Amino acid sequence: MPAWLAAPPTVAFALAAGVVVAACLDAAVGDVVAHRVPRWSSVVRPWRQAAVVALQRRTSSERPDRQAWALAPALLLGLAAVMLTVVPLAPGVAVADVPHGIVLYGAAAATVLIPAFLQGWSPNSALAMIGGYRMFAQGLSSMIPFALVLIAAALPAQSLAVGEIVASQQGLWNVVRTPLGLPVYLATVPALAFWGPLATPAGRDLAGGIDLEAAGAQLLTWRVAQAGVLVGMSAVGASVFLGGWAGPLLPGPVWVVLKTVALLAALVAMSHLVARVRIERFVVLAWVGLLPLALLDVFLTGWWLL
Amino acid sequence: MVVAVSTSWVVDMAFAVFGMAAVLTGYRVFRTDSMVRASFWLLASFVNVGLILVLLNARFLGFSVVLMMAGEMSVMAIFMVMLMMNPAGLNPMTMVHQHRTSLAAGLLAFLALASVGVLVDFPDDPARVEPATVTAELGAEELGDSMLVFQTAGATLLATMIGSIAVTSRRGRYGDAEQGSVPPPLRPEADPADGEGAA
Amino acid sequence: MEALRLDRRLRIVDSPRHATVLLVAGALPATLHRPVALVHDALAHPRATVWWGDGEPDLDWLRDCPRAGGDGDVAATVGAVHGDLMLGRRASDLPVLTATTRTPWEGVGPYGHGGSGMTGGTPHGRPLAERADDLRDGLALDVLPLTVGPFFPAFPAGLALRVSLQGDVITEVEMLADPFLADSADPPRRTHTFDRARTDAVGLAELERARVSHHLRALSRSLRTQGLGALATRVLGAAVAERPPTDAVRRLLVTVERTGLGRAGAGVGILTEASVVGRGLGLLARASGAAQDARDDDPAYAGLAFQPITQVAGDARARLLQRIAEIRQSLSLAERAGDRVRQPGPALEDPRVGATAVSELLGDLLVGAEWGDAVTTIVSLDLAMGRRPPAAVGAEAA
Numbered sequence: 001m002p003a004w005l006a007a008p009p010t011v012a013f014a015l016a017a018g019v020v021v022a023a024c025l026d027a028a029v030g031d032v033v034a035h036r037v038p039r040w041s042s043v044v045r046p047w048r049q050a051a052v053v054a055l056q057r058r059t060s061s062e063r064p065d066r067q068a069w070a071l072a073p074a075l076l077l078g079l080a081a082v083m084l085t086v087v088p089l090a091p092g093v094a095v096a097d098v099p100h101g102i103v104l105y106g107a108a109a110a111t112v113l114i115p116a117f118l119q120g121w122s123p124n125s126a127l128a129m130i131g132g133y134r135m136f137a138q139g140l141s142s143m144i145p146f147a148l149v150l151i152a153a154a155l156p157a158q159s160l161a162v163g164e165i166v167a168s169q170q171g172l173w174n175v176v177r178t179p180l181g182l183p184v185y186l187a188t189v190p191a192l193a194f195w196g197p198l199a200t201p202a203g204r205d206l207a208g209g210i211d212l213e214a215a216g217a218q219l220l221t222w223r224v225a226q227a228g229v230l231v232g233m234s235a236v237g238a239s240v241f242l243g244g245w246a247g248p249l250l251p252g253p254v255w256v257v258l259k260t261v262a263l264l265a266a267l268v269a270m271s272h273l274v275a276r277v278r279i280e281r282f283v284v285l286a287w288v289g290l291l292p293l294a295l296l297d298v299f300l301t302g303w304w305l306l
Numbered sequence: 307m308v309v310a311v312s313t314s315w316v317v318d319m320a321f322a323v324f325g326m327a328a329v330l331t332g333y334r335v336f337r338t339d340s341m342v343r344a345s346f347w348l349l350a351s352f353v354n355v356g357l358i359l360v361l362l363n364a365r366f367l368g369f370s371v372v373l374m375m376a377g378e379m380s381v382m383a384i385f386m387v388m389l390m391m392n393p394a395g396l397n398p399m400t401m402v403h404q405h406r407t408s409l410a411a412g413l414l415a416f417l418a419l420a421s422v423g424v425l426v427d428f429p430d431d432p433a434r435v436e437p438a439t440v441t442a443e444l445g446a447e448e449l450g451d452s453m454l455v456f457q458t459a460g461a462t463l464l465a466t467m468i469g470s471i472a473v474t475s476r477r478g479r480y481g482d483a484e485q486g487s488v489p490p491p492l493r494p495e496a497d498p499a500d501g502e503g504a505a
Numbered sequence: 506m507e508a509l510r511l512d513r514r515l516r517i518v519d520s521p522r523h524a525t526v527l528l529v530a531g532a533l534p535a536t537l538h539r540p541v542a543l544v545h546d547a548l549a550h551p552r553a554t555v556w557w558g559d560g561e562p563d564l565d566w567l568r569d570c571p572r573a574g575g576d577g578d579v580a581a582t583v584g585a586v587h588g589d590l591m592l593g594r595r596a597s598d599l600p601v602l603t604a605t606t607r608t609p610w611e612g613v614g615p616y617g618h619g620g621s622g623m624t625g626g627t628p629h630g631r632p633l634a635e636r637a638d639d640l641r642d643g644l645a646l647d648v649l650p651l652t653v654g655p656f657f658p659a660f661p662a663g664l665a666l667r668v669s670l671q672g673d674v675i676t677e678v679e680m681l682a683d684p685f686l687a688d689s690a691d692p693p694r695r696t697h698t699f700d701r702a703r704t705d706a707v708g709l710a711e712l713e714r715a716r717v718s719h720h721l722r723a724l725s726r727s728l729r730t731q732g733l734g735a736l737a738t739r740v741l742g743a744a745v746a747e748r749p750p751t752d753a754v755r756r757l758l759v760t761v762e763r764t765g766l767g768r769a770g771a772g773v774g775i776l777t778e779a780s781v782v783g784r785g786l787g788l789l790a791r792a793s794g795a796a797q798d799a800r801d802d803d804p805a806y807a808g809l810a811f812q813p814i815t816q817v818a819g820d821a822r823a824r825l826l827q828r829i830a831e832i833r834q835s836l837s838l839a840e841r842a843g844d845r846v847r848q849p850g851p852a853l854e855d856p857r858v859g860a861t862a863v864s865e866l867l868g869d870l871l872v873g874a875e876w877g878d879a880v881t882t883i884v885s886l887d888l889a890m891g892r893r894p895p896a897a898v899g900a901e902a903a
Binding site for chain 3: 029030031033034035036041049051052053055056057058059126130133134196197199200203204205206207208211212213214215216219271272273274275276277278279280281
């Protein structure tokens with residue numbers, strides 16, 4: 001089978017597997033935090049919930065923008081797929097081992113703002129719309145530090161290809177070499193994936209915000225796509241900061257999967273253990289704290305290379 | 307895309323698709339009935355232009371266009387919502403004004419550009435080198451010896467932007483900005499801006 | 506009501522759009538008949554309603570619904586209805602409101618917006634957005650009038666506000682309906698410990714444990730609002746447990762503190778000391794620095810080295826810290842109380858403060874706040890008052 005025919009099913013499989021793992025992790029960590037006896041039903045529960053949502057019919061609100069509303073989940077799912085294409089499983093083995101993979105990933109991550117805003121704006125519902133505005137506020141604030149730490153991680157490799165960035169970490173992982181990179185990355189990913197402490201666009205104070213009016217297949221696709229973005233961001237983070245396929249004993253691809261799941265677990269644990277951050281506070285933190293830190297990360301890495 | 311670059315007719319087809327999509331989505335900007343939708347149609351148009359750049363083997367530029375435009379159009383949409391009437395699109399509004407003038411201007415510009423495209427004899431020199439080289443060559447061609455000047459100008463602009471944000475910030479080192487706007491007293495011991503000071 | 510959140514068979518959702526079964530608990534006052542019908546019609550198909558209570562429901566469309574008796578296993582009933590619904594053995598509920606009563610303006614005017622021309626009509630009572638002066642930075646933005654409640658998930662049931670928003674900043678607030686007062690038709694099943702303490706002698710340890718339970722419930726609501734549902738469930742579990750182990754509760758409080766829950770309330774919803782003194786606001790006053798505590802003068806507490814705890818800031822964070830500190834204090838009091846008994850007579854320090862006293866302050870508190878901060882403020886005030894409210898919640902069996 002030619003490579004370009006194998007690519008779509010591979011990405012679809014990776015996305016589906018990642019989303020299932022994320023859902024099960026979320027259910028299991030939720031049980032642990034709630035001090036409930038983890039049962040097998042924890043693993044089954046996400047499936048049941050998904051089935052229930054799928055069985056519900058779509059609802060409409062007052063004069064919604066139907067096209068944009070239908071487009072939002074599809075676009076988000078597509079962006080999650082793009083993120084996964086740049087992740088190399090082994091040297092030279094990636095769906096899109098393009099020379100500028102990290103820029104492609106950055107473009108996909110930045111574009112997440114658009115479907116998230118559309119999801120809130122299209123239903124023409126006040127609280128959902130406020131959710132969409134919040135997405136812009138936190139997304140635009142976190143995008144620059146997010147991109148800067150990725151660039152700092154690419155500096156030692158002298159390449160923007162994700163495969164090259166992983167290869168350059170064989171001796172020393174970027175998590176040590178550029179120590180500010182991973183913390184800033186993990187602080188900005190929740191903002192871009194509207195997750196955990198920065199799930200403010202879908203916050204409970206907005207009764208669900210951008211999710212408020214969605215139901216049925218639209219909601220299911222949306223939730224799957226959001227989990228997919230989280231998986232994509234974990235997978236790229238594992239490649240860029242945690243050395244990708246590098247690791248003893250086990251084969252490379254297994255390490256990629258293990259490191260991705262580790263980052264995913266950290267993000268899931270964050271969502272159950274860290275309280276929501278006020279949007280205004282986060283915006284200040286991003287511009288006054290994260291942005292200088294990210295710049296420092298770039299300068300330090302450059303200095304280290306010289 | 308990896309495949310497309312190596313096969314000529316695929317590139318041609320893709321170029322035709324992206325080109326037409328860019329023009330059509332650009333057209334939709336003016337036919338839609340809300341500011342937010344107009345912003346996103348414009349974004350769709352830019353994404354198609356970015357994809358054409360990818361076809362031209364300038365991938366870095368192509369991806370960067372998408373990355374920058376996603377942010378920029380978000381900013382534009384939110385400013386539209388902030389400053390224009392009717393944010394949520396509950397009541398539709400038209401996106402054009404001065405119909406005749408703009409129609410004539412648009413048509414003239416299109417004809418001029420199209421005639422340049424058709425009549426000028428472009429060199430046939432396909433970019434079959436490494437994408438990284440394409441970006442570098444393009445940069446050297448565009449800026450040449452002025453590269454350092456442009457880099458400095460870029461850094462200066464960034465500093466200016468940060469500076470202007472800092473200046474307009476409500477919270478400053480001398481306290482709340484609104485309290486700073488009180489005119490000073492005319493007599494040394496008087497309270498700021500009270501009527502007596504001016505006497 | 507709240508204890509239903511602990512039932513693993515149910516998943517209580519925030520938006521009616523995500524629910525399959527609407528659970529209507531108790532008798533509803535007439536003012537809520539239309540709101541509950543609106544919630545009902547917002548549920549996605551297939552949907553069903555379960556009525557929970559004794560006697561006859563006072564709404565026509567509730568009469569034919571499946572019922573759970575006041576003492577029955579409501580989760581099982583909801584689960585059964587949900588199962589039938591999903592397997593297609595039960596037809597989906599029809600809308601209660603007809604198209605004309607729900608959206609009388611729909612289809613009128615060139616865009617169906619309820620009038621002629623661009624500015625005609627006021628769909629759902631919302632006039633076309635008009636600009637108003639901004640409170641913060643002088644940028645005049647559109648005003649969005651909005652009614653929130655009475656079944657807003659983050660608010661205590663029954664609280665309805667009419668707010669004007671610019672962006673997400675509140676410019677005007679009007680309270681349309683209080684949180685539930687004694688409008689409920691059927692009497693509470695079990696007299697609350699603090700109601701009993703007004704007339705009868707009550708063990709001091711029992712009283713303090715009831716206080717702990719009340720504050721833990723409030724803490725659980727705060728956690729849930731800040732997106733920590735799992736931890737909120739655990740705190741709620743400790744609140745409804747008959748005698749939760751003291752050490753476990755103390756460890757739980759440390760976990761709660763580590764989430765940074767207070768951050769969301771720092772500088773938010775500040776009640777000044779002057780505004781709370783002498784209003785009988787109990788914990789809220791102490792969080793603003795007023796050292797008023799009826800337990801100070803209560804002979805039952807003599808010799809237990811009782812000292813009122815206070816905070817300084819008076820913001821939502823201070824109220825949270827105060828609540829956590831008072832839970833610790835009450836746990837320690839309950840441990841040391843032994844078999845002391847409190848006699849009725851002296852003023853009782855009741856944690857269920859009067860919402861009416863707070864509601865007068867609400868306007869000043871919320872104007873100028875961002876919507877998220879306003880919700881944090883309202884939750885931190887704990888307006889639920891511990892009464893047993895009739896309420897409608899969207900539930901979905903899991």
